Amino acid sequence: MNMETSIPASVIPSPVVRDGAGLRKRVRRTFRQIRGEGAFRSLLLIAGGLLVVLVLGILLTLITQSLPSIRLLGLKFIWGSTWNPVRNVYGAWPFLLGTLLTSFLALLISIPFSVAIAIFLGEYYPSSWFAGALKNAVELIAAVPSVIYGFWGLAVLVPMVRQLEARFGMEQPLGVGIFSASLILSIMIIPYAASLGRSMIQMVPGHLKEAAYGLGATHWEVIRHVVIPYTRSGLFAGILLSLGRALGETMAVTMVIGNTSILPKSIFSPGNTMASVIANEFTEADKTVYLSALIELGLALFLVTVIINIAGKKIIDRVTNE
Amino acid sequence: MRTDHIKYRIGKSKGFRILVFVLAFACMIPLAAILFYIIKAGIAHINWDFLVNIPRPVGEKGGGIVNALLGSILIIALASLIAIPIGILAGVYLSENSKSRLAYWCRLSVDILQGIPSIVIGIIAYFWLVKPLGGFSALSGSAALAIMMLPIIVRSTEETLKMLPPSLKEAAFALGMPFHRVIFKVIIPVGISGILSGVMLSIARITGETAPLLFTAFGNPYLSGDVTAPVQSLPLLIFNYATSPYNDWHDLAWGASLILLVWVLFLNIFTKLISAKWKVQL
Numbered sequence: 001m002n003m004e005t006s007i008p009a010s011v012i013p014s015p016v017v018r019d020g021a022g023l024r025k026r027v028r029r030t031f032r033q034i035r036g037e038g039a040f041r042s043l044l045l046i047a048g049g050l051l052v053v054l055v056l057g058i059l060l061t062l063i064t065q066s067l068p069s070i071r072l073l074g075l076k077f078i079w080g081s082t083w084n085p086v087r088n089v090y091g092a093w094p095f096l097l098g099t100l101l102t103s104f105l106a107l108l109i110s111i112p113f114s115v116a117i118a119i120f121l122g123e124y125y126p127s128s129w130f131a132g133a134l135k136n137a138v139e140l141i142a143a144v145p146s147v148i149y150g151f152w153g154l155a156v157l158v159p160m161v162r163q164l165e166a167r168f169g170m171e172q173p174l175g176v177g178i179f180s181a182s183l184i185l186s187i188m189i190i191p192y193a194a195s196l197g198r199s200m201i202q203m204v205p206g207h208l209k210e211a212a213y214g215l216g217a218t219h220w221e222v223i224r225h226v227v228i229p230y231t232r233s234g235l236f237a238g239i240l241l242s243l244g245r246a247l248g249e250t251m252a253v254t255m256v257i258g259n260t261s262i263l264p265k266s267i268f269s270p271g272n273t274m275a276s277v278i279a280n281e282f283t284e285a286d287k288t289v290y291l292s293a294l295i296e297l298g299l300a301l302f303l304v305t306v307i308i309n310i311a312g313k314k315i316i317d318r319v320t321n322e
Numbered sequence: 323m324r325t326d327h328i329k330y331r332i333g334k335s336k337g338f339r340i341l342v343f344v345l346a347f348a349c350m351i352p353l354a355a356i357l358f359y360i361i362k363a364g365i366a367h368i369n370w371d372f373l374v375n376i377p378r379p380v381g382e383k384g385g386g387i388v389n390a391l392l393g394s395i396l397i398i399a400l401a402s403l404i405a406i407p408i409g410i411l412a413g414v415y416l417s418e419n420s421k422s423r424l425a426y427w428c429r430l431s432v433d434i435l436q437g438i439p440s441i442v443i444g445i446i447a448y449f450w451l452v453k454p455l456g457g458f459s460a461l462s463g464s465a466a467l468a469i470m471m472l473p474i475i476v477r478s479t480e481e482t483l484k485m486l487p488p489s490l491k492e493a494a495f496a497l498g499m500p501f502h503r504v505i506f507k508v509i510i511p512v513g514i515s516g517i518l519s520g521v522m523l524s525i526a527r528i529t530g531e532t533a534p535l536l537f538t539a540f541g542n543p544y545l546s547g548d549v550t551a552p553v554q555s556l557p558l559l560i561f562n563y564a565t566s567p568y569n570d571w572h573d574l575a576w577g578a579s580l581i582l583l584v585w586v587l588f589l590n591i592f593t594k595l596i597s598a599k600w601k602v603q604l
């Protein structure tokens with residue numbers, strides 16, 4: 001280990017020659033750093049593994065905590081249309097229906113707008129100043145916290161919907177309900193499909209479009225017969241991501257949907273979604289089965305959104321790698 | 323006859339362009355309406371007293387939201403403390419070992435984490451921290467928010483580091499630097515802007531989150547700095563007061579909404595400036 005004795009003094013750069021102890025210190029430090037290298041590598045490995053453990057832990061916790069309800073209620077849980085914790089009856093069908101209705105209605109309302117934004121930014125005006133402004137505004141829609149959407153919906157949108165219902169001669173114009181929730185949701189989910197659609201449309205090869213123009217196609221025909229078919233799966237992935245967002249959205253929906261466990265009769269009646277019923281009743285659940293039934297809803301929500309998101313991501317990966 | 327047909331096609335094309343134009347800008351109407359309404363309703367209630375007082379009981383005029391402001395800062399700081407180191411390390415792992423089997427599962431986990439509804443994360447934090455610790459606490463709220471921050475930080479770190487030229491790292495190795503010093507002294511400083519914009523974005527994302535705090539931080543009408551006690555946060559205060567039947571509380575909630583909105587917008591603009599300067603893809 002005594003390196004300084006074996007190396008001729010003339011070979012070693014001058015600052016070290018004068019101080020043999022300094023070199024020894026340096027060598028020792030190098031050894032420590034090499035050992036540190038291994039430790040650091042395993043630290044990285046732990047951080048990476050931690051994420052996997054986290055997701056598995058989440059899944060496991062949801063499953064074990066909802067076991068009492070799965071054992072006791074079985075499939076009745078899904079098809080039962082009565083949710084009455086006082087009488088210990090737990091049927092989640094009103095919430096499943098509420099979630100499906102709000103999400104798909106919101107998707108239906110938002111698709112024309114998000115596709116229009118995608119075409120506008122991707123095809124018509126990819127780089128003008130007002131396109132930049134529109135792009136920032138769309139990102140702003142995604143940035144506004146959902147509780148603020150909910151509050152605004154409660155103060156502005158709900159009275160408007162109530163007036164609308166009164167004009168249509170509905171018996172009980174409440175304002176709150178599935179329709180109001182869908183409207184709020186449809187605004188909130190626009191950015192997800194729009195921004196993905198935009199980048200997909202920008203990826204359409206120029207020569208394809210030019211070939212169509214060369215055949216005498218109008219701009220609309222190019223969009224209809226070249227751009228849209230080429231980006232179809234990308235647009236679909238964007239819509240999937242929007243749907244995933246809509247299914248899991250909690251606060252804005254909770255504030256305007258009316259929160260009742262009765263099966264909704266129409267899209268204007270108040271209801272509950274899976275997320276909103278968890279938000280409302282989780283801290284009140286005093287019985288094991290009650291709590292466990294709510295967690296089973298959470299588990300279902302988790303599985304559905306995971307599947308939708310992974311499917312969306314897989315489509316995006318396939319499209320961008322082509 | 324032929325020119326008629328061509329005119330029809332050109333007209334159709336123009337008509338569609340106008341339709342797209344109208345639809346695209348129609349989305350701006352609700353956004354503008356929301357921003358305008360929040361500013362109009364909130365600005366009247368914001369003054370010095372509003373920022374330094376705790377809420378008063380119903381019936382008394384005045385009162386403020388200092389408990390929610392400080393509570394939010396506490397929860398977010400604690401969440402950042404948990405999420406930033408783990409997130410950056412995991413991001414470095416993914417960019418350094420991008421082909422390994424664990425990296426595949428790790429990426430899948432990040433995708434899953436990103437898609438989990440926030441209310442489900444609240445349930446998880448409830449079972450992992452609230453129940454074992456025996457009560458609602460700021461710490462459990464922070465843990466829930468940290469889980470939501472992780473995927474954004476990991477993704478932005480990985481994407482940033484992937485864009486760095488390999489020659490940079492090779493030069494550092496050639497000088498005999500050990501691996502961890504290459505990462506800390508070369509790779510992370512060079513990619514700091516991308517990592518930072520990911521961190522900022524994740525903070526902006528969690529600042530407005532309410533659902534994971536409902537059964538973790540829970541809310542608290544008084545000022546509290548104790549991480550093991552329930553604590554108020556801005557979005558929680560807005561939710562609780564907005565859904566209450568009292569007008570005084572609605573006023574407080576409007577003021578709080580404006581502050582939250584300004585805060586979130588500021589974070590987003592700041593992030594945009596960083597990422598625009600360094601062309602980071604998020």
